[in-house]
Amino acid sequence: MKVPERYKPVSDFQVTITEDSKILHYDLEDQVLKSPIKIVKKDKETGEMIPRAGATFKTKDSLGQYVEQATEEIPSQNITVFRFNDERRIIYY
Numbered sequence: 001m002k003v004p005e006r007y008k009p010v011s012d013f014q015v016t017i018t019e020d021s022k023i024l025h026y027d028l029e030d031q032v033l034k035s036p037i038k039i040v041k042k043d044k045e046t047g048e049m050i051p052r053a054g055a056t057f058k059t060k061d062s063l064g065q066y067v068e069q070a071t072e073e074i075p076s077q078n079i080t081v082f083r084f085n086d087e088r089r090i091i092y093y
Contacts, residue, residue, distance in 0.1 A: 041084070055084045 003009040010028045039057070041050045058080055059067045068078035 039082075039084075053084055053086050056081050057084075058082070 015024060041052055042048060043050055061067055066080045068080050070078050
């Protein structure tokens with residue numbers, strides 16, 4: 001079975017059958033992969049961080065599609081626009 005993209009597969013496990021008609025139950029959960037990244041805007045010449053709280057941006061994946069992020073606040077809606085916080089950086093999963 002192929003695990004859907006963005007999910008981590010459940011580790012293999014072994015089942016030993018020791019008697020007829022015994023039902024075994026397992027609760028298994030495929031968790032979404034999380035890859036934290038930190039984005040900081042820097043000056044090209046000096047390498048200094050540019051303070052810009054509130055600036056928004058979008059990122060694209062290797063296929064040119066905008067990256068979407070699910071949120072706990074609005075589970076039915078993914079966000080594609082991200083914002084720098086008061087520390088002038090953003091970390092998202």
